[in-house]
Amino acid sequence: MERLANNSIERIIKSTSYNKLLLLLFLTTTVTFAQTSYEDGKKYILGGLEVTGLQSYNEQTVKTYTGLRIGQPITIPGEEISAVIKKLWGLELFSDVSMYQTRVEGDKIFLELNILERPTLSKVTVYGVKKRKVDEIIDDTDLKKGKKITESLIANTKGYLENKYKKQGFLNAKVNIATAKDTTGTNTESMVVNVKKGDKVKIKSIVFEGNEKVKDKRLRKALGKAKIRKKKLGAFWQRSKYMEDEFKEGLKNVVDAYAEKGYRDARVLSDTFIKVDENNIALKIKVEEGNKYYFGNIDFVGNSVYTDRQLSQVLGIKKGDTYNGVLLKERIADNSKPDAVDITNQYQNNGYLFSQINPVEISAVNDTIDFEIRIIEGKETFLNHVTVVGNDKTNDHVIFRELRTRPGQKYSKDNIVRSVRELGQLGFFDAEQIVPDVENPDPNAGTVDIKYSLVESGSSQIELQGGYGGGGFIGTLGLSFSNFSLQNIFNGESYKPVPMGDGQTFALRLQASRTFRVYSLNFAEPWLGGRKPVRFNLSFSRTQQFSSQFTNQGQIDVDKDRGFSITGVTAGLAKRVQWPDDFFTISHSLGYQLYDFKNYNIGLFNFGNGTSNSLAYTFGLSRSSQGPSRIFPLTGSNFEITAKFTPPYSLISGKDFKSLKVRSDEITASANDGTPLTTAETNELQEIEEERFKWLEYYKIKFKGDWYTRLAGKLVLRTNAEFGFLGNYNNDIGDVPFERFFVGGDGLGNFTLDGRDVVQLRGYENSSLTSFSNNPITGRQEQDGGTIYNKFSLELRYPLTLKPSASIYALSFLEAGNSFDNFNEFNPFELKRSAGVGLRIFMPAFGLLGIDFGYGFDSDARPGSIGPSGWQTHFIIGQQF
Structure with missing residues (x-):
């Protein structure tokens, strides 16, 4: 019996330690090489196809998937055989795919497709985490019963878990995964995931380089807003653990700290951590400060509802003030407070839901930056429908009489915030789950709907x-x-x-x-x-x-x-x-x-x-x-x-x-x-x-x-x-x-x-x-x-x-x-x-x-x-x- 696959393909397929991408790359290369000799291939009629090595799959299903039909013309060697092998390998269901010639009768050829199925996951045991966390890990990594065990599955699972715990501050986290044959099923294996998180790594020191205008204390305070702090003797209440996501947020705060002082071009050049020992690291942050800037002329463009003077009073920034990018953003739109005093709320509280306010730098000469506050006021907006959902016990009229938003009224963000407060003060609903949804906004008609989602609480x-x-x-x-x-x-x-x-x-x-x-x-x-x-x-x-x-x-x-x-x-x-x-x-x-x-x-x-x-x-x-x-x-x-x-x-x-x-x-x-x-x-x-x-x-x-x-x-x-x-x-x-x-x-x-x-x-x-x-x-x-x-x-x-x-x-x-x-x-x-x-x-x-x-x-x-x-x-x- 003659194997039809090229020897290089055979070696690649059987070498299960190779990465899938590398396998496909080699396979593609081999197929390309083989094309040079396809012209010498002999044409046959496919007389029969036998599939061997199957344990859990139906033979007819595999035959159908190959696309080969009895009686079809086929060239040996040729593209058809290479395409079938490549197609089956792409399923990631098999660890070996081989095609053999069994016999030739005149112009008919009979082939055998030998398949080695990958084992199926029967159960997963996780060590090193709390029991209530096991199901979460299995769901996140998709380690479900019946899943085919592949090298990529094991590698991806290991990488995901190690990165997950490293983001939580366990920089020394190690994950080991082992499989073993499970005799209770056909071609099944059990998996053991052993997680060793170790201790959370603490920050022993934080060193800044390149900062001359802003002191280390101020920059450490900015990091502290994201809960990134160095360890202090006796300060047991203060967290000093390293967390990747919070550290990234802290670096943004460092840039904002400079922006508040007028250094709008400040940036973090590099951030590294040095391993001091198994449980401690030192953070090293290099910054570039740039020059200090001041506000120049601030002009308002596109405003007709409010005068420049009225908007200037809300903005609260004058020519000659030290440039403060954070303050400018807050006075335009402070997303941290629903009832903040800013220009966006000034418009939205007066019916202009679709207004857009954008500060644009129009010139930066020497140390002075001129701005245009470009305003698209949009159409005045009115409330179309106001509805409530979730009130299973409380009658509608009890809710509606407390609302400050009525159909036909001008849209007002302040009225929505006040309505949420009034509903929370009733004591009939969970105040944490009162959600006002703004629905069906129509800028052309100038209408919008509001739906209050409520959750009844015991009254x-x-x-x-x-x-x-x-x-x-x-x-x-x-x-x-x-x-x-x-x-x-x-x-x-x-x-x-x-x-x-x-x-x-x-x-x-x-x-x-x-x-x-x-x-x-x-x-x-x-x-x-x-x-x-x-x-x-x-x-x-x-x-x-x-x-x-x-x-x-x-x-x-x-x-x-x-x-x-x-x-x-x-x-x-x-x-x-x-x-x-x-x-x-x-x-x-x-x-x-x-x-x-x-x-x-x-x-x-x-x-x-x-x-x-x-x-x-x-x-x-x-x-x-x-x-x-x-x-x-x-x-x-x-x-x-x-x-x-x-x-x-x-x-x-x-x-x-x-x-x-x-x-x-x-x-x-x-x-x-x-x-x-x-x-x-x-x-x-x-x-x-x-x-x-x-x-x-x-x-x-x-x-x-x-x-x-x-x-x-x-x-x-x-x-x-x-x-x-x-x-x-x-x-x-x-x-x-x-x-x-x-x-x-x-x-x-x-x-x-x-x-x-x-x-x-x-x-x-x-x-x-x-x-x-x-x-x-x-x-x-x-x-x-x-x-x-x-x-x-x-x-x-x-x-x-x-x-x-x-x-x-x-x-x-x-x-x-x-x-x-x-x-x-x-x-x-x-x-x-x-x-x-x-x-x-x-x-x-x-x-x-x-x-x-x-x-x-x-x-x-x-x-x-x-x-x-x-x-x-x-x-x-x-x-x-």
Whole structure:
């Protein structure tokens, strides 16, 4: 039997260590050479073709693929045989392809095609990586079962993995791949991939060459923006690992650092790293600085909507300023901020979506560069269709009423950004996944569509709120539905588990500790009437407060036979206004509380039995621009001023409150001298106090402000300031024993108990920074509550994850604050200080969960308290964001 392939072809094909490309190159060369002798080839009729060596392929399939047909003319040697071999080899399914002549009968020739199949991959085992990464590696390298094992597959897999880990900083990464016959299948082999990543290589030093105008420190800082830093002793928090992609980004930052200083021609000539040892490298960067340039004339061309002066004000660059290429790009179009102040946004916020702004250098004479800002304004653009998708629970009208983009309006990028914020503030959707898509732009018609893609998040909560402090646990159990639908309350089909989708709030709560119980019901409609953002709120509450006092051991002693109850109802309206801007809200509310006492001679309450009434109006002014998420705001602020007033009853009642106060002071002075009160004096004092506070009269001013500043990425600084003051109209009546400020602890229990405000100050026990006084009836030291307080906080926050299922962020804080008995004692610098760390987890079904560890540097106000408060643990459940 004679082999028809040229000997050189045979050797090449059988030499499986050759690269595929080299094989084809040699094969092509051989075929070309053979053409010189094809004229001497003999012509035959193909009498038969047999395929041998097959293990998994069908013989007829291979015959068909060769293109050879029985009865066709064929020249031996000739092009047909070479083409078949080349075609089969190109499939990469075979490791050897040979063609033989078996016999010749007259003008007929019979051939044999012998094939050696490549082995098939049966399974892959990967060592040296985490189990969860194995599937990712198999997918990326396409090492799937049934894949033909070729030299290129092994080489490509090895190269891909080594490059992958080198880009991640594992410069010493090595990958070894081995195959072995698998007897469980026909012509199959198993593969073992052994990955040895080694340690990430760190940067021991960074050396710059050629820089004279810009110092090494400034260039290293530019590299640091891309997280390329040299290793520093003790700086464990600072990454110093080498990452290829980040290093490339860092080199761009180096060029930008020069551009900011006027050196527009600066460039990196070379960058190399020198291997110091197995785990350390030294970076060497050579730069060419060029000359320093300045801005010359800056002319605007093509602008008709805005004058040159208006555009110059936005650009903020003047003739003679040092050339700053980075600043110029940002003032033309700052892509890092959706609401940036730049010329592109100036146009896009006024309807010119299709505008194009291009800065062009028109001359560079000596050290001065003249520019033309060439503007193609395009056609004024209007919104055609505005749609929302993804709102499976929330009704469309709840979403559309919050949007600042309506069909027929001018296109405004600022309105889109604001709409995204408003949707995020609703709390019904994942703020991180609100995507406004600009669709179907038509420059000729001047129209565009906007589609808001939303992802629903849980808007109902099983409210579990709790914290430990003040000697006991404070807890809340309730149901809160923030996307409730009152109109469907009688529609049984809408209960999933309750009627939802209209954006209303409905909450039932039970709050309790050893010293109090609160039952409340609250309903709120954010768009009363459905046309304007007027919020209506109605609430009912029932409170029981029990007598309590601190023992000498710092514990709380509770007497449930002595206490009082409060029954209250409050109705309010709040309207979003347009001036000074549309972030402002004005609110009004009217509330009535009935206080019923039962042998409750505690603190400032010197009448144990009877009733007291409070009818108060509250005016509020607030501005909320924080966003985009209400759970983890990145920017903006939130402040609120409230003023609460009661009518001045003493001016119209005709009662002699001065005489009542004089007599009350006489009895109290006797008790303070250590002389126990007689029964008659006790009864008289209680009658006087009941008469003084039959109808409460006071005014109460509060301020609270939060500012959110993004420091870097999603690292956010929250700055907080608070102030509160409780005053009276008539000194003969004095300050009411309600509505006071109790400072210290986790801030839980911020409820309408006796109108008190419970102010968070971590690092101290609950309400432990509020003064105590001697009760003339009981003779015991009891907590009064302050009439004035101030508080300041700095909180550094960083998110660990902001997924819809759970948002988690870590924080550290510095806090200081205090409460005072009256304005004369108020000292804004006499503060109780604390510091600590904490963690917050927000889950839609349960609200906010968290824990804080705070250290109080000062003593609290409890009798006998000395030395610092020390470490306190605060469990936060359902607390403010």
